[in-house]
Amino acid sequence: xxxAATTMSMSMSMSMCSSRNKHYKQQAGERSSSGSNKPPPPPxxxxxKGPWTEEEDAQLVWFVRLFGERRWDFLAKVSGLGxxxxxxxxxxVNYLHPGLRRGRITADEERLIVxxxxxxxxxxxxxxxxxxxxxxxxxxxxxxxxxxxxxxxAASASSASSLATTSCSASSGGSGGSPQTPSSxxxxxxxxxxxxxxxxxxxxxxxxxxxxxxxxxxxxxxQSHPQxxxxxxxxxxxxxxxxxxxxxxxxxGGWGGAGHIATAAPPWSPVWEYCSDYYSLWRIDDDDDYSxxxxxxx
DNA sequence: AATGTATTCAACCGCATAGTT
DNA sequence: AAACTATGCGGTTGAATACAT
Numbered sequence: 001x002x003x004a005a006t007t008m009s010m011s012m013s014m015s016m017c018s019s020r021n022k023h024y025k026q027q028a029g030e031r032s033s034s035g036s037n038k039p040p041p042p043p044x045x046x047x048x049k050g051p052w053t054e055e056e057d058a059q060l061v062w063f064v065r066l067f068g069e070r071r072w073d074f075l076a077k078v079s080g081l082g083x084x085x086x087x088x089x090x091x092x093v094n095y096l097h098p099g100l101r102r103g104r105i106t107a108d109e110e111r112l113i114v115x116x117x118x119x120x121x122x123x124x125x126x127x128x129x130x131x132x133x134x135x136x137x138x139x140x141x142x143x144x145x146x147x148x149x150x151x152x153x154a155a156s157a158s159s160a161s162s163l164a165t166t167s168c169s170a171s172s173g174g175s176g177g178s179p180q181t182p183s184s185x186x187x188x189x190x191x192x193x194x195x196x197x198x199x200x201x202x203x204x205x206x207x208x209x210x211x212x213x214x215x216x217x218x219x220x221x222x223q224s225h226p227q228x229x230x231x232x233x234x235x236x237x238x239x240x241x242x243x244x245x246x247x248x249x250x251x252x253g254g255w256g257g258a259g260h261i262a263t264a265a266p267p268w269s270p271v272w273e274y275c276s277d278y279y280s281l282w283r284i285d286d287d288d289d290y291s292x293x294x295x296x297x298x
Numbered sequence: 299a300a301t302g303t304a305t306t307c308a309a310c311c312g313c314a315t316a317g318t319t
Numbered sequence: 320a321a322a323c324t325a326t327g328c329g330g331t332t333g334a335a336t337a338c339a340t
Contacts (some may be wrong), residue, residue: 049308049309073325090309090310094309124328124331137308137326140330145307164314301340302338304339306335306337308335309331309333310333311331312330315326315328317324318324
């Protein structure tokens with residue numbers, strides 16, 4: 001996490017003049033110039049897509065710090081990022097969140113993932129809650145990669161063994177598969193999904209991944225030591241703590257190293273144009289303790 | 299060194315569900 | 320109760336990067 005922040009601030013300073021940001025800057029310019037007078041509600045401008053720039057990141061961090069991790073549509077609109085709320089949330093959750101753990105999945109984590117996947121199927125967000133600092137997306141990607149590798153390994157193993165068997169005895173109805181890869185086979189595939197189907201809401205898709213879970217399932221089922229349901233959820237203490245961390249990141253100069261960003265405005269904050277009465281925005285739900293707290297903090 | 303291939307990961311999409319009006 | 324909105328989730332895609340030839 002610290003690493004993430006460091007990386008971020010590093011790349012941020014590096015990218016201040018990167019060509020990658022020109023497009024964004026241009027867009028920002030267009031936006032701000034168009035708002036000389038009270039702009040009428042914008043006619044749903046095309047939303048920005050694709051990779052986020054460091055400036056966008058910084059801006060998002062700032063606004064999340066200000067408004068909290070909710071009301072993403074509102075936040076997206078007010079921040080002027082030109083992104084959908086969905087996109088903002090995703091960026092925050094999967095990349096900007098200071099509590100995120102970077103780096104490869106460790107062996108322990110892998111074991112846990114295998115175990116939990118056997119238990120819950122591809123309910124990635126649920127699995128992710130048991131892996132502090134890991135996102136569902138990350139785990140999902142990891143699993144896919146892992147599955148592909150296993151598939152490749154199984155394929156090569158089976159082809160090797162089939163070569164061997166064809167030289168000795170013909171056929172035996174295919175399915176060869178290596179001894180330790182239970183099946184790679186269709187029939188077994190159905191049984192293998194037992195672990196998956198067993199989970200309350202079975203995963204919808206059954207693709208290559210699912211076929212490859214067999215091994216994991218059987219392995220995990222074999223030992224299945226009781227798993228503490230959750231040691232750490234993304235939305236309680238961990239999550240909340242990190243808001244503070246996010247704040248400190250910003251304060252520590254994540255944004256241009258100013259060191260006093262908590263009260264300063266973001267580099268470009270169309271919120272001031274979008275709504276000249278900033279505080280009135282807050283009054284919308286003034287009764288919201290969370291909002292008040294955030295305001296106070298800011 | 300150049301090119302092709304494989305792998306990784308960030309981001310998008312569509313759908314489901316919860317919450318609000 | 321119905322309609323609408325916001326949020327969250329899982330699946331999928333494509334660009335960037337790493338690795339092999």
